[in-house]
Each structure stands twice: as C-alpha cells, then as structure tokens.
Amino acid sequence: xxxxxxxxxxxxxxxxxxxxxxxxxxxxxxxxxxxxxxxxxxxxxxxxxxxxxxxxxxxxxxxxxxxxxxxxxxxxxxxxxxxxxxxxxxxxxxxxxxxxxxxxxxxxxxxxxxxxxxxxxxxxxxxxxxxxxxxxxxxxxxxxxxxxxxxxxxxxxx
Amino acid sequence: xxxxxxxxxxxxxxxxxxxxxxxxxxxxxxxxxxxxxxxxxxxxxxxxxxxxxxxxxxxxxxxxxxxxxxxxxxxxxxxxxxxxxxxxxxxxxxxxxxxxxxxxxxxxxxxxxxxxxxxxxxxxxxxxxxxxxxxxxxxxxxxxxxxxxxxxxxxxxxxxxxxxxxxxxxxxxxxxxxxxxxxxxxxxxxxxxxxxxxxxxxxxxxxxxxxxxxxxxxxxxxxxxxxxxxxxxxxxxxxxxxxxxxxxxxxxxxxxxxxxxxxxxxxxxxxxxxxxxxxxxxxx
Numbered sequence: 001x002x003x004x005x006x007x008x009x010x011x012x013x014x015x016x017x018x019x020x021x022x023x024x025x026x027x028x029x030x031x032x033x034x035x036x037x038x039x040x041x042x043x044x045x046x047x048x049x050x051x052x053x054x055x056x057x058x059x060x061x062x063x064x065x066x067x068x069x070x071x072x073x074x075x076x077x078x079x080x081x082x083x084x085x086x087x088x089x090x091x092x093x094x095x096x097x098x099x100x101x102x103x104x105x106x107x108x109x110x111x112x113x114x115x116x117x118x119x120x121x122x123x124x125x126x127x128x129x130x131x132x133x134x135x136x137x138x139x140x141x142x143x144x145x146x147x148x149x150x151x152x153x154x155x156x157x158x
Numbered sequence: 159x160x161x162x163x164x165x166x167x168x169x170x171x172x173x174x175x176x177x178x179x180x181x182x183x184x185x186x187x188x189x190x191x192x193x194x195x196x197x198x199x200x201x202x203x204x205x206x207x208x209x210x211x212x213x214x215x216x217x218x219x220x221x222x223x224x225x226x227x228x229x230x231x232x233x234x235x236x237x238x239x240x241x242x243x244x245x246x247x248x249x250x251x252x253x254x255x256x257x258x259x260x261x262x263x264x265x266x267x268x269x270x271x272x273x274x275x276x277x278x279x280x281x282x283x284x285x286x287x288x289x290x291x292x293x294x295x296x297x298x299x300x301x302x303x304x305x306x307x308x309x310x311x312x313x314x315x316x317x318x319x320x321x322x323x324x325x326x327x328x329x330x331x332x333x334x335x336x337x338x339x340x341x342x343x344x345x346x347x348x349x350x351x352x353x354x355x356x357x358x359x360x361x362x363x364x365x366x367x368x369x370x371x372x373x374x375x376x377x378x379x380x381x382x383x384x385x386x387x388x389x390x391x392x393x394x395x396x397x398x399x400x401x402x403x404x405x406x407x408x409x410x411x412x413x414x415x416x417x418x419x420x421x422x423x424x425x426x427x428x429x430x431x432x433x434x435x436x437x438x439x440x441x442x
Contacts, residue, residue, distance in 0.1 A: 116210070117180065118212060125182075138335070138374075138376060139335050142332045142333065142334075152286045
C-alpha cells in the first residue's frame with residue numbers, strides 16, 4: 001500500500017502535470033465574450049508569427065505585468081494559469097488564428113479588480129513591449145490595439 | 159497664475175485616489191503656439207499633460223519660429239485636470255529684427271501678447287473609442303491681450319485685446335496609425351492677435367479652419383502636416399493661411415521635441431515668411 005502511494009508520488013514528480021486552474025462560477029461560453037470581432041484574412045496572424053508567436057507575446061505580456069510595480073498588485077491572488085490560457089485564446093480568436101475563446105466577457109472578468117485608466121494604459125505599454133520583442137510590425141501592433149482599446153469601457157470601473 | 163499652481167498642488171492631497179502619470183505617449187498632443195495642447199499651429203481636442211481621468215498633469219513649452227525677416231517665440235504652461243479641463247497661458251513675442259526699421263518701427267521692435275486659454279472636453283475619447291466614428295470633441299476660449307495698442311490702432315486694428323472661440327475634434331485612428339484633427343475657430347485676430355483684432359477691412363467674427371493629419375511612424379514619433387486659415391482684416395497687409403509639415407518626437411515620457419517647416423505667408427507687407435519651427439515640451 002505504502003509502495004503504491006510512493007510510486008504515485010514519484011510518478012507525479014516524474015511527469016509533472018500542468019497546475020490546475022481554480023474553479024469559476026458557471027457562465028455561457030461564447031466567442032462574443034472576447035469583446036472584439038476577428039480580423040479577416042491571414043495577414044494579422046502572419047504578422048504575429050502564428051499561434052506560437054501569439055503565445056510568446058501573451059506570456060511576455062503576463063510576465064512583464066506581474067513584475068511591473070505599477071500594476072503587479074492586481075495580479076496577486078489571481079489564477080494566472082487560467083489568465084494565460086484565456087488571453088492566448090482571446091488574442092488567437094481576434095487575430096483570426098482559428099481559436100475559440102472560452103473565457104468570460106470583459107465586464108464579468110474584470111468586475112472586482114477596481115482598475116483605473118492608468119492600469120489599462122500600463123498593460124497596453126507592456127503589450128507594446130511584448131509585441132516589439134516578438135518583432136510584430138508597428139502598424140500591425142496598432143491594428144490589434146484598435147480592437148482592444150474599446151475594452152477600456154468594460155474593464156476600467158473607476 | 160499663482161492660483162493655478164495652488165490648485166495643482168492641492169489636488170493630490172484632496173483626492174486620495176489620484177495618481178501620477180499614466181497617459182499613453184503623445185495622447186496629450188504637443189503645445190500649439192497659443193499654449194493649448196495641439197499640433198504646432200492647430201489647437202486639438204486633447205487635454206494637456208500625462209494625467210488620466212484620475213489626476214492633474216500639465217506641461218510647459220518653449221517654441222521658436224525662425225522666419226526670413228522675423229522671429230516668433232512662444233513660452234507657456236498648460237494644466238490638464240482629470241483629462242477633462244485644460245487651463246493654459248502663453249506669452250508670445252514677435253521680433254521684427256531688420257524689418258522693423260523698414261516698417262518705420264525701429265530695428266528689433268517687438269510685438270508681444272499674452273494668451274489665456276480654457277478648454278473643456280465635452281464628449282468622446284480620441285484614443286479609446288476605436289469602435290466609434292465620433293471623435294473627441296472639446297470647446298475652448300482663448301483671450302489674447304496684445305501689448306502694442308498704439309501701433310495696432312495706427313495700422314488699422316480695431317482692438318488690441320480679443321477672444322477666440324473654438325470647437326476641436328480629434329481622433330486617433332489606430333487601425334491606420336493616424337491622428338487627425340479638425341478645429342473651427344471664431345476669431346477676428348490679425349497675425350494670431352499680435353497685430354490686434356478686427357481692422358479697417360473687416361471687423362466681424364468669422365469661422366476659420368485648423369486641420370492636422372499625422373501618422374504614427376513609431377510609438378513615440380508622429381509626422382504630419384497642418385493648415386490654418388486666418389482672416390485678412392487689415393488693408394495695409396494681407397494675411398494668408400499658414401501651413402506646416404512637422405515631426406513630433408516623444409524623447410521620453412516627460413519630454414517631447416517638435417520640429418517643423420512652417421509657411422506663415424506674408425507678414426506685415428513682408429512676403430513669404432517660411433522657416434523652421436522648433437518646440438520643446440516638458441510634461442508631467
């Protein structure tokens with residue numbers, strides 16, 4: 001019996017599974033929750049170097065933001081595994097990468113964060129830095145930002 | 159001016175939720191020669207300074223326009239309150255250099271004026287409303303007090319003080335990396351007010367147009383062109399539209415540099431005044 005438990009523990013250590021996401025209250029999944037319509041054609045996906053490029057941009061955005069003293073507090077106690085996954089889905093959906101967005105809508109997912117305009121702008125600056133690092137052309141960066149900018153209305157609550 | 163600074167200093171202590179900075183680069187515009195946030199020649203609907211709707215910011219500017227026969231200098235300050243209200247002051251000095259002697263004023267004769275401005279954003283957001291056609295719209299007034307009343311009267315100017323009223327519409331079209339502005343100004347000003355208001359030819363408020371179009375080449379670099387029409391009220395010297403081609407570079411979060419090639423047309427009978435427009439702004 002003990003050896004089975006040990007084996008299970010060792011097995012867990014040998015093949016780490018991704019840390020699980022926290023449970024969330026039920027909601028209806030829909031691409032409409034992404035808060036923007038996708039681009040037409042393959043141009044924007046190409047500018048972001050495909051799904052792999054999108055994943056790198058989102059990971060860099062999250063890494064920069066949790067280390068950014070202006071906004072790092074906002075991410076404390078949040079489910080960062082889920083955040084990375086849903087952000088990648090959202091960007092991939094908007095950039096016409098053929099993904100579905102499974103997260104909550106912008107209003108519901110930000111309602112308790114107490115975000116200010118300066119927080120929104122700081123996140124945009126971190127996204128700009130992440131896109132520069134991925135060498136996304138500047139005009140393509142702005143096309144994505146044009147899709148994200150109106151989300152300020154639903155995410156900034158004070 | 160002291161009262162303004164007192165308001166700015168008192169702000170953060172009164173409202174605990176205020177914070178410093180946080181606006182996106184160049185979304186406070188640069189300083190127009192009249193001190194308000196705008197392009198170089200045109201006043202825009204944007205509110206000066208680095209502050210968002212949560213704070214009080216502002217900027218100072220020093221601008222020098224070097225023309226073949228004249229120099230125009232402008233220095234001033236603008237305060238932006240909660241990205242809603244802007245209060246500005248600029249002092250302009252127009253140096254006639256050698257032309258002053260030819261005009262019978264004396265070499266190096268200087269015209270000056272003080273410009274006091276208030277601007278209020280009434281609707282829209284130039285940056286965030288990317289899914290709407292409506293631009294950011296602001297209304298404003300600029301009260302101008304020129305300091306050479308006897309000479310203004312001698313050349314046919316009706317008043318040495320005057321007030322301009324304007325409506326400005328500004329939009330950042332991010333999907334095209336463009337910034338566009340259209341402003342209608344109701345004014346009687348001669349040479350921006352330096353030669354007074356109204357004249358022997360005309361003495362009525364007439365709408366004038368100010369337009370700017372720029373492209374964001376980089377996150378911190380805007381290049382574009384402007385046009386500004388002006389009334390021609392004085393019989394002794396006709397006045398034409400002003401034009402410029404500019405580059406505004408946000409050197410850092412707090413410092414912006416604007417360089418332009420400006421065509422101010424004929425000034426006080428001296429033809430074709432085209433030259434360099436250089437402006438440095440510090441913002442907070």
